[in-house]
Amino acid sequence: MHILFLTDNFPPEVNAPASRTFEHCREWVQAGHRVTVIANVPNFPRGKVFPGYRNRPWQRETMDGIQVVRVWTYIAANAGFALRTLDYLSFMVTGFIAGLWLPRPDVIVGTSPQFFTNCAAWMLSVFKWRPFVFELRDLWPESIKTVGAMKDSAALRLLERLELFLYRRATAVVAVTESFRRNLIARGIDGDKVHVVTNGVDLSRFRPMARDPQLAQRLGLTDQFVAGYIGTHGMAHALETVLEAAALMRARPQGxxxxxxxxxxxxxKQALKARAQRMGLDNVLFLDTVPKADVPRYWSLLDVAIIHLRKADNFTQVIPSKLFECMGVGIPVLHGVAGESAGIVEREGVGLVFEPENAQALCDGLLRLAQDQALYRQLRSHCLAAAPRYDRRGLAAKMLGVLTTVAGRG
Structure with missing residues (x-):
């Protein structure tokens, strides 16, 4: 089977969409299938082309057996809705054109969160006369309204109609949460074609590691209790709460x-760094993004992982992918996200849940984990026991089953 996959994030970018797509595609190649990925030039999140690449109309490379076609896009930093939309629209156009020149696949997949990528995938399915699968990683444009990047307007309602159009035209929808599936069914999408394949963890990379002594010494973290957030510093993440918690912990006279x-x-990120400086937070360390291969070393520095999103109804439907990486490396989580993901944390017993945007609740959880060693060991043990249930290999096989069925229908 030949799978054509369109995504605007792909390694060497290290965000969740890039990792999920690469790890799934790698497994499909190993299962004997041909996979072609159309992606833009790596530039996320700073809007700067990665070393070794140029933003040109067409370039090809092979990554772990995956054929990758890079296309030109208008590149913008991950800031400002208008410029990012131009970025998305340009990829829709150039990705579609590139797809026209590629051999006819058996199935075409487009991934969100922004769905202009799926517009290109659907148009290619029409021209290539092949089924189209919509991978739903985020409810866009609902999420941009949630973070305040766009107000309710005629334009937003038009985007929502386009969103529903794509769901209906897709032969299948692969959602990353059960909440997304329920959302689509409630909006009139046939539930029989909506499948759930959650995010997961690559257990070949994310496994328990002793704290890297050289890295800890270089960063001044030796013999300290370290609470860390690893991931995108965006509007949705409300990391001001972490800074407020740091201020509360710093103010404690002892302990x-x-x-x-x-x-x-x-x-x-820059606004957060400026705010931390104004607050005099000498107990907060900001680190820049590191290469994908080095990420596990930085996980090893943490005693506790903080997962946090803004307090909003929309975010009760998401499951942050870093939750599964925490399980893989055996690091208990302090989980400031309500809804489906909090249910996983409690059901698997891998951490403590606290109210989003509640800095005091975050501090209380930190103190409890730092002081109660029996609880800490129990949560760590549960992390390692739960991780195999979210192994990326099994999840990739589950999605491959959906693609195989869809391709079989022609």
Whole structure:
């Protein structure tokens, strides 16, 4: 089977969409299938082309057996809705054109969160006369309204109609949460064609590691209790709550001293660094994004992982992918996300749930994990026991089953 996959994020980018797509495609290649990915030039999240690449109309490479076609796009940093939309629209056009020149596949997959990629995938399915699968990673444009990037308007309602049009035209929809599936069914989409394949963890990369002594010494984290956030610093993540928690912990006259590490990049990072400086937070360390191969070393520095999203109804439907990486490396989580993902944390017993945007609740959880060693060991043990249930290999096989069925229908 030949699978054509359109995505605007792909390694060497290290965000969740890039990792999921690469790991799934790698498994499909190993299963004996041919996979071609159409992607833009790696530039996320700073809007700067990665070393070794040029933003030109067409370039090809092979990654772990995956044929990757890179196309030109208008590149913008992950800040500003208008410029990012131009980025998305340009990829829709150039990705579609590139697909026309490629051999006819058996199935065409487009992935969100933004769905202009899926517009290109659907148009290619029409021209190539092949089935189209919509991979639903985020409810866009609902999520951009949630973070305040776009107000309710005629334009937003037009985007919502386009969203529903694509769901209906897709032969199948692969959603990453059960909540997304329920959302689509409630909006009139046939539930029989909506399948759930959650995010997961590549257990060949994310496994328990002793704290890297050289890295810890270089960053001044030796013999300290470290709470860390690893991921995008965006509007949706409300990381101001972490800074407020750091201020509360710093103000404690005695007792547990916690160092906070925030690793990653995004639209809000500079504002967060400026705010931390104004607050005099000497217990907060900001680190830039590191290469994909180095990410596990930085996970090893953490005693506790912080997962956080803004307090909003829309975010009760998402499951942050870093939750599964925490399981893989055996790091208990402090989970500031309500809804389906909080249910996983409680059901698997891999951490403590706290109210989103509640800095005091975050501090209470940190102190509890730092002081109660029996609880900490129990949560760590549960992480390692739960991780195999979210192994990316099994999840890739599940999605491959959907694609095989769809391709069989022609």
């Amino acid at each position: 547990v001293r916690v160092r906070f590490v925030l690793l990653g990049d995004g639209a809000q």
